[in-house]
Amino acid sequence: MPGPHRIKNYGRHGRGDYRPAINSEKRIDAAESMISLKGLKKTYPNGFTAIDNLNLDIQDGSFTVLVGPSGCGKTTFLRMIAGCEECTEGEIFIRGRNITKKAPGDRGVAMVFQNYALYPHMTVEKNISFGLKNYGYGREEIRAILRDVLELVGLLDYAKSKPSSLSGGQRQRVALARAISKSPEVFLMDEPLSNLDARLRVQMRGELIRIHQKIGSTTIYITHDQVEAMTMGDCIAVMNEGAIMQCGSPDEVYNNPANIFTARFIGDPGMNIVAWRDGVSLGFRSSKALLQRPSQFAGLTLNAAVRTREHLGEVYRYTLATARGEEIEIRNDYLLETGRHLAIYIRGENLYAFGADSGRIPTAGLVDDAEI
Amino acid sequence: MNESPRVAGNIIRRMEMRFVNPILKSPYALILPALAICVCFSVIPALMAFRNSFFSVDYVAGVDRFAGMANYRSIFTDGAFIQVFRNTVVFTFFSAAFGIPLAVLTAVFLNSNSPLCNFTQGVVFTPHVISFVSVSTLWTFMMDPQFGILNYALGLLGIRPLMWLLGENTSLPSIIIVSVWKTLGYNVLIVVSALQTIPREVYESAMLDRSGPVRTFFHITLPMISPFFVFLITTCVAQTLNTFDLVRLMTGGGPKNSSNLMVYWIYETGYLHFQVGKAMAGAVIFLFFVGAVSLLNFALTSRRAYYQ
Numbered sequence: 001m002p003g004p005h006r007i008k009n010y011g012r013h014g015r016g017d018y019r020p021a022i023n024s025e026k027r028i029d030a031a032e033s034m035i036s037l038k039g040l041k042k043t044y045p046n047g048f049t050a051i052d053n054l055n056l057d058i059q060d061g062s063f064t065v066l067v068g069p070s071g072c073g074k075t076t077f078l079r080m081i082a083g084c085e086e087c088t089e090g091e092i093f094i095r096g097r098n099i100t101k102k103a104p105g106d107r108g109v110a111m112v113f114q115n116y117a118l119y120p121h122m123t124v125e126k127n128i129s130f131g132l133k134n135y136g137y138g139r140e141e142i143r144a145i146l147r148d149v150l151e152l153v154g155l156l157d158y159a160k161s162k163p164s165s166l167s168g169g170q171r172q173r174v175a176l177a178r179a180i181s182k183s184p185e186v187f188l189m190d191e192p193l194s195n196l197d198a199r200l201r202v203q204m205r206g207e208l209i210r211i212h213q214k215i216g217s218t219t220i221y222i223t224h225d226q227v228e229a230m231t232m233g234d235c236i237a238v239m240n241e242g243a244i245m246q247c248g249s250p251d252e253v254y255n256n257p258a259n260i261f262t263a264r265f266i267g268d269p270g271m272n273i274v275a276w277r278d279g280v281s282l283g284f285r286s287s288k289a290l291l292q293r294p295s296q297f298a299g300l301t302l303n304a305a306v307r308t309r310e311h312l313g314e315v316y317r318y319t320l321a322t323a324r325g326e327e328i329e330i331r332n333d334y335l336l337e338t339g340r341h342l343a344i345y346i347r348g349e350n351l352y353a354f355g356a357d358s359g360r361i362p363t364a365g366l367v368d369d370a371e372i
Numbered sequence: 373m374n375e376s377p378r379v380a381g382n383i384i385r386r387m388e389m390r391f392v393n394p395i396l397k398s399p400y401a402l403i404l405p406a407l408a409i410c411v412c413f414s415v416i417p418a419l420m421a422f423r424n425s426f427f428s429v430d431y432v433a434g435v436d437r438f439a440g441m442a443n444y445r446s447i448f449t450d451g452a453f454i455q456v457f458r459n460t461v462v463f464t465f466f467s468a469a470f471g472i473p474l475a476v477l478t479a480v481f482l483n484s485n486s487p488l489c490n491f492t493q494g495v496v497f498t499p500h501v502i503s504f505v506s507v508s509t510l511w512t513f514m515m516d517p518q519f520g521i522l523n524y525a526l527g528l529l530g531i532r533p534l535m536w537l538l539g540e541n542t543s544l545p546s547i548i549i550v551s552v553w554k555t556l557g558y559n560v561l562i563v564v565s566a567l568q569t570i571p572r573e574v575y576e577s578a579m580l581d582r583s584g585p586v587r588t589f590f591h592i593t594l595p596m597i598s599p600f601f602v603f604l605i606t607t608c609v610a611q612t613l614n615t616f617d618l619v620r621l622m623t624g625g626g627p628k629n630s631s632n633l634m635v636y637w638i639y640e641t642g643y644l645h646f647q648v649g650k651a652m653a654g655a656v657i658f659l660f661f662v663g664a665v666s667l668l669n670f671a672l673t674s675r676r677a678y679y680q
């Protein structure tokens with residue numbers, strides 16, 4: 001039986017400039033979302049709970065990046081959607097269809113792995129056609145699909161090569177072609193670029209986006225690299241210790257972090273957080289720290305000592321220690337001597353406040369003239 | 373104060389550079405120790421065996437004269453040699469034909485991480501570390517036609533008792549069983565380590581590709597462990613062709629040479645019957661046979677194996 005979605009359907013969502021309107025305030029109804037995860041939980045036999053009560057809705061055609069530090073459960077999460085890992089609790093819906101108990105091959109998903117997971121003894125062509133044969137495609141159809149996907153990833157000339165003779169980038173493109181060939185409803189990508197060198201990674205990043213825009217399938221992309229998340233995703237889900245900390249557009253998670261974890265994790269460098277009073281912490285971006293007090297200043301004055309200095313080329317990167325020993329990072333083109341005591345100023349509108357539970361609270365009227 | 377050791381060290385170092393290094397530059401100097409042992413214990417004895425196969429040798433009577441092809445003629449007119457040769461081929465073939473697939477099945481099971489794994493691993497690997505003497509004694513007891521546990525088990529199934537080691541038709545299969553059992557642990561070890569070279573993600577890819585367990589086994593697992601088969605088949609064949617202990621300890625080649633194998637026949641003819649020339653003629657033929665099998669084995673398996 002041929003799969004439900006033929007390769008010809010490429011254009012289905014093929015809107016080149018497609019960017020779904022993400023608004024985390026609005027509760028997306030499960031019926032209109034592509035993937036819906038309800039109360040997902042994974043406990044391993046040794047008692048370790050990798051994921052606990054995870055709820056997430058992912059929109060049709062979106063490129064959702066799941067980002068978090070190593071060991072936060074993001075790979076487990078992806079493998080649960082793929083069916084490589086059983087769910088201890090909870091349900092997974094794809095297009096309203098409950099697939100929690102379905103076999104991996106029957107879920108309409110395709111996965112691209114960090115280590116490519118190609119079949120090393122098969123040629124590029126066979127790597128792709130192996131699955132297609134299992135899906136019940138005929139010989140002519142397979143030939144047509146092969147040509148399509150190899151052209152898409154630019155490997156038409158390598159159809160007869162073995163993976164061992166290809167470079168890392170080419171191997172990952174084969175893995176991508178193999179995933180695309182089955183025209184899945186959902187692409188799952190588990191850190192697909194982290195085995196590549198820096199230059200190739202940037203190039204492949206662009207290529208992945210191009211392919212996504214061309215075929216338009218919903219993609220869930222995992223990375224621990226927040227730069228990758230910011231540049232690739234049209235929706236970013238920040239994950240920590242098995243829970244989603246925040247989900248929204250790159251703009252949203254950067255400029256409007258919901259909690260301290262997201263604030264610190266997203267951005268390069270992450271947000272500086274200093275304790276203030278009554279359990280409230282204040283946060284600000286490095287770039288917003290001023291070394292001279294502006295006229296009509298309302299905001300936070302922070303006294304600190306320069307601890308280290310690194311020359312980044314365009315600017316210096318400083319780490320400063322506050323009186324309480326908290327470390328903050330600022331970037332500036334002024335040359336400051338280490339050991340020097342100074343005051344830095346952050347305008348009220350550039351400050352973020354977090355409550356005792358580390359969740360975001362309004363700053364309005366809170367910090368007109370604060371000093372630490 | 374500490375000058376003298378340093379001076380001595382410098383002298384040694386200079387001597388080394390002058391005299392030792394040039395020698396070590398030659399690859400032949402480096403392989404010399406291993407080569408010397410090989411020449412003493414393999415090449416010279418082989419040449420002597422080759423020479424003796426054309427001589428009539430009797431150490432007791434002090435006879436040592438050229439006999440031409442007489443030794444070769446005698447072994448081919450002697451029905452025993454032909455039978456022993458055939459036994460050896462049958463023994464080797466079936467030891468490998470049962471042993472290796474059984475090892476693969478066991479290894480696949482062990483690799484599945486089921487709760488029985490540790491137990492199975494112990495059971496399978498123990499024979500490998502037990503000496504041939506213990507193994508032979510144990511199986512001789514179990515295969516005893518009158519009191520052995522195997523005939524008792526057959527009786528429970530309603531099957532007539534077998535003669536095992538004492539029957540002309542059953543003695544060779546009996547030692548094949550013991551040989552397979554004894555070598556299983558080692559073979560399983562090799563296959564398990566081969567299976568562990570396959571990344572988990574490849575299996576997950578196969579699952580996502582809707583490949584069932586059987587298709588995955590034949591299209592993914594077997595081809596990916598194929599390089600190890602070259603090694604496994606080569607060692608297994610080399611080992612079973614040279615089997616001596618089992619025959620010596622369990623059957624003595626009998627009854628009527630039905631379980632006699634080449635190496636034991638050479639020993640028997642040369643050292644028990646003192647027909648050294650004849651034994652050496654058999655050994656020379658066997659040497660060429662083993663060489664041919666190894667070449668064939670290598671040619672066949674390396675062609676089909678995939679190397680990364």
